[in-house]
Amino acid sequence: MSQVRVLVGTRKGAFVLTSDEGRSQWTVDGPHFPGWEVYHVKGSPVDPDRIWASQSSGWFGQIMQRSDDGGRSWTAVDNHFAYDGVPGTHQWYDGTPHPWEFKRVWHLEPSLTDRDTVYAGVEDAALFRSTDAGASWQELSGLRGHGSGPHWQPGAGGLCLHTILLDPSDANRLYVAISAAGAFRSRDGGTTWEPINKGLRSGEIPQGDAEVGHCVHRLAMHPANPRRLYMQKHWDVMRSDDGGDSWYEVSGNLPTDFGFPIDVHAHEPDTIYVVPITSDAHHFPPDGKLRVWRSRSGGNTWEELSQGLPAQHSYVNVLRDAMAVDRLPSCGVYFGTTGGQVYVSPDGGDHWHAIVHDLPPVLSVEVQTLA
Amino acid sequence: MPDPVATSADLRPRQQVRVVLPSPLRALSGAAAEVTLDVPAPVTIAAVLDVVEQRWPMLRGTIRDHEGGARRAFVRFYANGADWSHHAMDTPLPAVVQRGELPLLVVGAMAGG
Numbered sequence: 001m002s003q004v005r006v007l008v009g010t011r012k013g014a015f016v017l018t019s020d021e022g023r024s025q026w027t028v029d030g031p032h033f034p035g036w037e038v039y040h041v042k043g044s045p046v047d048p049d050r051i052w053a054s055q056s057s058g059w060f061g062q063i064m065q066r067s068d069d070g071g072r073s074w075t076a077v078d079n080h081f082a083y084d085g086v087p088g089t090h091q092w093y094d095g096t097p098h099p100w101e102f103k104r105v106w107h108l109e110p111s112l113t114d115r116d117t118v119y120a121g122v123e124d125a126a127l128f129r130s131t132d133a134g135a136s137w138q139e140l141s142g143l144r145g146h147g148s149g150p151h152w153q154p155g156a157g158g159l160c161l162h163t164i165l166l167d168p169s170d171a172n173r174l175y176v177a178i179s180a181a182g183a184f185r186s187r188d189g190g191t192t193w194e195p196i197n198k199g200l201r202s203g204e205i206p207q208g209d210a211e212v213g214h215c216v217h218r219l220a221m222h223p224a225n226p227r228r229l230y231m232q233k234h235w236d237v238m239r240s241d242d243g244g245d246s247w248y249e250v251s252g253n254l255p256t257d258f259g260f261p262i263d264v265h266a267h268e269p270d271t272i273y274v275v276p277i278t279s280d281a282h283h284f285p286p287d288g289k290l291r292v293w294r295s296r297s298g299g300n301t302w303e304e305l306s307q308g309l310p311a312q313h314s315y316v317n318v319l320r321d322a323m324a325v326d327r328l329p330s331c332g333v334y335f336g337t338t339g340g341q342v343y344v345s346p347d348g349g350d351h352w353h354a355i356v357h358d359l360p361p362v363l364s365v366e367v368q369t370l371a
Numbered sequence: 372m373p374d375p376v377a378t379s380a381d382l383r384p385r386q387q388v389r390v391v392l393p394s395p396l397r398a399l400s401g402a403a404a405e406v407t408l409d410v411p412a413p414v415t416i417a418a419v420l421d422v423v424e425q426r427w428p429m430l431r432g433t434i435r436d437h438e439g440g441a442r443r444a445f446v447r448f449y450a451n452g453a454d455w456s457h458h459a460m461d462t463p464l465p466a467v468v469q470r471g472e473l474p475l476l477v478v479g480a481m482a483g484g
Contacts, residue, residue, distance in 0.1 A: 035395060059445040059479040060395060060433040076399065076429035080437045 004326045005070065005368040006334060007051065008342055009038035012360035014053055016071045019355075021328050023346040026355045032074065033065070037104075040321055040364045041071075044110040044118075048368050052118055052134070054105035062104050064120075066134050077134030081105070081122055084141035090124060091153040100124045100144070107321060107364075109164035113171065121161030125152060125178040127190065140190040143176065148195055148212040155179035155215045155234075162320055163216075168223045175229065175244060180204075180215035183231065185244050196244030200233060217260045218320045222269035228298070230272055232262040232320070237274055239299050250299020255286050261323035265348060266331040270298040273325075273333060273349060275318040283317040290314040292335070294349045308352035309343065316341070321364035328369055336362025383411040388419055388464075389474035393446075396434070396477070400427035405474055414469040416448055417460040434477060435460070449476040 006017040013031025032038075033055045044050040053065040053074065062081065065074040087100035103123040111117035116133040126144050128137040143149075152159060160179055167173035172189045175196075182197040195211050205213040215234035222228065231238040231247065235258050238247040251257035256276045265271035272295050278286050285291060289312065292305040316339035326332040333349050336342045340359035345352045388410045392402055408422045417440065424431045431437065434446050440460065442448070448455040451465040451473055467473045 034398075057395065059393075059443070059482075060399075061443060062432065063399065063429065079429075079432050082438065 002328055003370040004328065004332060005043070005048075005370060006324075006342065006344075006355070007041035007043065007071070007364075007366040007368070008336055008359065008362060009041050009053070009321075009364035010336075010340070010360040010362050011037055014038040014041050014055075015356070015359060017342065017355050023328075023332055023344055024353075028356055029071070032071070033063075036063070038363065039104060039106050040108050040366075042108045042110060042366045043368045044115050045112055046110070047115040048370055050110070050115050052108045052110060054108055054120070056104040062102070064105065064134055078130070078136050081120070081126075081128055081137050082139070083126060083144070084139040088144075089150055090159060091151060093154060095153070097150070100126070102126075103158060106160045106162045107164055109166060112166050112168055119164050119166075119174075121164050121176060123158045123160040124154075125159045125161040125181060127161055127164070127176055129190065140186075142186070142191050143184060143193045146184075146193045146195075148181070151212055152178060152181035153213065163219045165219055165221045165229070167221070167226045169226050173226075173243070175219055175221070177216040177219045177231075179217065180213060180234070182212045182214040183216050183219060183229075183244060196240075197247070198245065199240075199247035199249075200238065201236070202234065204234065218262050220262045220264050220272065222264040225269040228269065230262050230264065230299070232259050232274055234258065234280060237262065237299060250295070252295070252300035252302055254293055254302050255291075255304075259318075260320040261318055261335065263323045263325055263333070265333075266325045266327045267329075268296070268331075271296045271348070272299065273323065274302075275323070275335065277317060284315040288312050288314050290316065290337070292333070292345075292349055292352075305345070305349045305352070307350060308345075314339075319363055322362050324365045324367040326367045326369045332367065334365050334367055336365045338362065385409050385411050386414050386469050387471045388414055388468065389471050390419060390423065391474045391476045392423070392430075393477055393479040395479065396430055399433070400430055402427060407471065412469075413463045415461045415463055416455065416458070416475070419464075419475055420460075445480040445482075447478045447480055449478055 002021045008015040013034040015030035036055045039054045041053045049070045051067040055063040089097035092098035107121040109119040120128040127140045163177035165175040174186045185196045200214045202214045218232045220230045227243040229240040237251045239250045290310045293302045316337035322336040333345045338361040342355045
């Protein structure tokens with residue numbers, strides 16, 4: 001019988017939630033690394049027992065953890081993220097130059113083909129890779145060094161590289177997104193990079209259609225159609241059908257197009273999910289009603305999903321890495337909130353229930369589907 | 372127990388120094404509430420941390436930066452009832468700490484309220 005293992009990173013530790021394919025009865029294990037911020041936990045698609053976790057603290061900095069037994073035990077691996085060469089400067093909030101300084105790992109993306117290779121997106125924004133199971137990390141410095149780096153500026157959460165997409169059809173093709181710089185693409189395995197932000201319009205920057213400076217909150221891709229990309233920007237839900245060469249807006253009838261996560265159904269490349277948030281100033285759902293919105297047409301036409309979700313007094317947020325899908329025949333959709341709830345819909349979004357109600361604020365949710 | 376950092380090139384006299392690490396780092400490393408370390412003289416914070424990081428490599432970067440070795444901003448060092456955080460890392464610690472009569476306290480700065 002299949003199982004799902006939900007990996008939850010929170011402000012005060014990590015939790016592992018497991019269930020059979022019914023996804024109605026759950027075992028909750030944790031907290032792992034209690035008291036530490038866990039920005040992201042993600043398992044290897046090559047070896048599901050190998051799981052990576054980013055553990056950090058304002059006091060004691062960054063710790064990297066690796067499990068080789070499905071999250072039952074953990075080993076601290078190398079935590080030294082050294083920028084390649086002279087780091088230089090990016091823009092500070094006021095537009096002045098500010099030195100690049102490592103703060104934390106936001107996102108981990110294990111290789112699709114090698115259990116010992118994993119990518120790390122960090123703040124201040126840079127992409128690192130380990131090819132030796134976490135024994136060392138090297139920066140893919142062509143990203144920061146391609147030319148626009150000095151013009152990148154932090155979003156409210158910091159200058160973070162929060163999204164890494166690996167193209168399953170082309171090992172040389174990678175995408176990353178940075179708040180607030182935009183989306184970037186490599187076609188040579190991460191050596192060289194280019195901004196891919198044509199079509200984005202952002203009212204928060206002086207030149208709304210600038211090459212960089214856009215606060216991209218999240219990218220998503222379906223493995224069966226990897227040239228189509230979806231984006232939740234600060235404002236606007238966007239889509240690209242040409243691997244990022246150009247983007248167009250698909251916000252359609254959403255009640256608000258501000259939000260953080262966006263994800264794709266496991267078996268339907270045209271079915272996507274977002275969680276609309278009132279505004280950049282009000283990081284909670286409109287009217288206090290927590291809702292997921294689903295489009296079955298790759299955007300533009302959206303339907304509200306509410307069965308089992310709070311209909312009132314919900315003033316939580318869903319952060320950019322806090323939504324995921326499983327790969328069971330009836331695709332499960334999951335998200336975690338800043339109020340500590342983790343919700344699941346075992347039927348693609350039609351019905352929801354809370355797995356847990358009272359975790360610390362949820363920073364990330366990932367799901368492993370286990371045979 | 373032989374000191375893991377002692378090398379043939381390091382023939383300096385050594386001191387048994389007591390060190391208390393903050394609880395999050397004890398949980399991370401598995402270190403006891405108080406540890407006694409064999410530290411080469413002169414006993415300074417840098418020398419103590421060299422031994423700590425050799426014995427518990429996962430603590431590298433948690434007390435002082437990987438780059439340059441500066442104290443992390445929210446970590447403090449207390450020795451003999453005094454705040455030693457702003458002394459140079461290579462300043463010899465008070466004699467009572469060097470002799471192991473009092474521990475060097477590595478402390479996470481207070482927060483909350």
